[in-house]
Amino acid sequence: MAQLGWHTLIGAAIVLLVPLYLILQTWFGCAWAGRWRMAALVPLIGFVPALIIALLQLSHGSNLWPLTVIFFAPLGFIYLLVAAIARQVVSKRRAA
Numbered sequence: 803m804a805q806l807g808w809h810t811l812i813g814a815a816i817v818l819l820v821p822l823y824l825i826l827q828t829w830f831g832c833a834w835a836g837r838w839r840m841a842a843l844v845p846l847i848g849f850v851p852a853l854i855i856a857l858l859q860l861s862h863g864s865n866l867w868p869l870t871v872i873f874f875a876p877l878g879f880i881y882l883l884v885a886a887i888a889r890q891v892v893s894k895r896r897a898a
Contacts, residue, residue, distance in 0.1 A: 816876055823849075823879040830882055834889070841885050845878035 827849070830842035852870040859867035 817872060819879045820872055820875040823875040823882070826879060826882045826886075830886070838885075838889055842882065845881050848874055849878055 823845075827842070827845060831839065834842050849871075852874040855870045856867050859870075
């Protein structure tokens with residue numbers, strides 16, 4: 803079996819973040835309420851244009867069409883992860 807280089811593993815991790823981001827975006831957008839829901843929907847400000855650009859590139863026959871979504875997904879995922887951590891910290895402080 804051939805060894806995978808670190809760049810291959812990083813690339814695979816970045817591509818894996820696309821479905822993870824979509825899952826978190828859907829989950830948090832539906833499960834959270836009030837201002838937390840608004841915070842969870844913030845990444846859509848960047849994702850929707852990235853998706854539109856990707857679909858336009860696909861319609862023009864570009865083979866690089868998914869790159870805008872692939873590059874955006876890690877940023878959205880990290881944002882949602884930080885928002886989830888902040889929500890946990892705030893809820894623990896309110897409970898104390």
